[in-house]
Amino acid sequence: EGAGIAKMGAAPWDKSLWDDRNSWFKAPTLRGLTDIAVNIAVTAACPALSILTTNMVGLIDDAVFGIMDVAGGYKEWTEVGVEFGKKALSTAASSKISELFKGVDATVGEMTAGLEKTIAKTGLGLTQGTMTNIATSPINSVTYSAKNGLGFDSDAFSKSIQAGLVSGAAQVTQTVTSGLLGNINLKDGNGITLNGHTFDTNSIQKLNNFTGSLAGAGVTYAMTGEATFNALNLADLTGGALKSGLLEMHLGGENGFGMSIGTGGTDVSYGTVSAAMAGLKDAGRVTGAKLAALTGNKESVSTLNSVNMLGWTGNEYEQGLAKVIWEGKLKVIYADMDPNNLGQYEQGTDWITLNKTLLGGG
Numbered sequence: 001e002g003a004g005i006a007k008m009g010a011a012p013w014d015k016s017l018w019d020d021r022n023s024w025f026k027a028p029t030l031r032g033l034t035d036i037a038v039n040i041a042v043t044a045a046c047p048a049l050s051i052l053t054t055n056m057v058g059l060i061d062d063a064v065f066g067i068m069d070v071a072g073g074y075k076e077w078t079e080v081g082v083e084f085g086k087k088a089l090s091t092a093a094s095s096k097i098s099e100l101f102k103g104v105d106a107t108v109g110e111m112t113a114g115l116e117k118t119i120a121k122t123g124l125g126l127t128q129g130t131m132t133n134i135a136t137s138p139i140n141s142v143t144y145s146a147k148n149g150l151g152f153d154s155d156a157f158s159k160s161i162q163a164g165l166v167s168g169a170a171q172v173t174q175t176v177t178s179g180l181l182g183n184i185n186l187k188d189g190n191g192i193t194l195n196g197h198t199f200d201t202n203s204i205q206k207l208n209n210f211t212g213s214l215a216g217a218g219v220t221y222a223m224t225g226e227a228t229f230n231a232l233n234l235a236d237l238t239g240g241a242l243k244s245g246l247l248e249m250h251l252g253g254e255n256g257f258g259m260s261i262g263t264g265g266t267d268v269s270y271g272t273v274s275a276a277m278a279g280l281k282d283a284g285r286v287t288g289a290k291l292a293a294l295t296g297n298k299e300s301v302s303t304l305n306s307v308n309m310l311g312w313t314g315n316e317y318e319q320g321l322a323k324v325i326w327e328g329k330l331k332v333i334y335a336d337m338d339p340n341n342l343g344q345y346e347q348g349t350d351w352i353t354l355n356k357t358l359l360g361g362g
Contacts, residue, residue: 118179133164178212195311203279
């Protein structure tokens with residue numbers, strides 16, 4: 001009842017666009033829809049802008065609605081000013097931290113590899129999340145009204161810190177999961193990175209990232225009893241020209257299942273899932289070859305190592321040969337041969353013979 005009375009006194013742009021009582025789909029407000037549209041438009045129109053500039057320009061609609069709030073008598077100038085100032089400060093702080101760590105992350109990506117890279121990126125992600133939480137939580141917990149003046153919501157601050165801890169745990173899980181999978185399915189049996197000519201490394205990485213994001217969502221659900229996914233991405237509607245979540249799907253919590261228009265949540269849209277599934281075949285074969293080697297079957301991993309090396313030669317013929325072998329168009333047979341002869345291929349046949357001495361090697 002109290003919530004209904006509060007909605008009656010709200011500005012028209014802050015009211016639900018339809019009656020969503022007893023509905024699993026939460027109705028948006030005009031303010032909420034406009035905020036999403038402005039952020040997408042700014043990002044699309046000015047892709048070269050820095051993170052800070054893009055996010056600050058995205059506050060235009062907040063300023064416009066603030067003026068409308070005052071003009072309509074719904075809020076005082078001081079209330080609008082404090083509210084806008086909080087959002088501007090919070091946006092500036094989180095944006096600058098994102099810019100800082102974006103550069104550091106790129107440097108770490110170039111200077112490290114394998115498990116070291118996973119550990120480094122995990123640490124960076126956790127540090128960035130912690131710094132952002134520490135910087136923005138106090139700002140967002142400040143309260144103000146013309147009647148009561150300035151205040152500080154300690155409950156909101158506590159919940160924000162807790163949410164930051166959950167987010168940090170989810171981020172660590174996501175990064176570690178993706179990194180560990182990469183050390184398995186993006187390297188051959190000799191620990192050498194797979195080449196992009198023979199293997200669909202881009203799709204394998206997307207599969208790893210998607211799996212990591214699901215693991216992170218699982219941690220969030222385990223810690224809070226709820227999780228949010230995004231079932232529709234603008235990329236699916238624009239051929240990839242624009243990217244933004246559009247449809248949030250909520251699981252658990254007090255309200256159970258529900259959906260709403262929004263940009264948050266783990267991306268489970270059609271395009272993301274399809275891209276991830278495209279890497280499943282190669283990832284499965286690479287992993288399968290390594291598992292088979294553990295049981296003593298060296299043929300598959302030896303073939304994996306061989307075609308990976310062929311793909312890295314830079315020779316167009318050898319890269320093509322590696323591709324047809326990996327795709328199964330050219331069968332590999334291991335046989336006893338002269339130690340000086342590593343393999344042979346007879347033109348017109350559908351198999352290539354390799355020396356058994358290569359079993360277990362590169």
